[in-house]
Amino acid sequence: MSxxxxxxxxxxxxxxYGRPIADWQxxxxxxxxxRHMELVxxxxxxxxxxxxHANALVAHTLAH
Known part of the structure; x- marks a missing residue:
């Protein structure tokens, strides 16, 4: 499953970027x-x- x-x-x-996703979140x-675009x-x-990359991190973090 992709x-x-x-x-x-x-x-x-x-x-x-050498950092785990949890760090970015x-x-x-x-x-x-x-706000989404401010964070991006x-x-x-x-x-x-x-x-x-910034957009993906923000979208995923704000959704969870």
């Missing part, structure tokens, strides 16, 4: 920001993530 949706990006995110949850912009600006 993983669909935001989680399908997780292996490449972990490989590219903790960062997102502890951020004072709450913050991950891109502060942590150097690409848009697709």
């Amino acid at each position: 993983v669909k949706g935001p989680a399908s990006y997780f292996p490449s995110i972990e490989q590219k 903790e960062l997102i949850r502890s951020s004072p920001l709450t 912009a913050w991950l891109k600006a502060e942590h150097g993530l690409g848009h697709g």
Whole structure:
């Protein structure tokens, strides 16, 4: 069974940035920001993530 949706990006995110997904989710949850696009912009600006990776992390974290 293949993983669909935001989680399908997780292996490449972990490989590219060297941090487990749980770390990114903790960062997102502890951020004072709450809106999806604010969090995406913050991950891109502060942590150097690409848009697709940041978007996938935020979407998955906010949905769970």
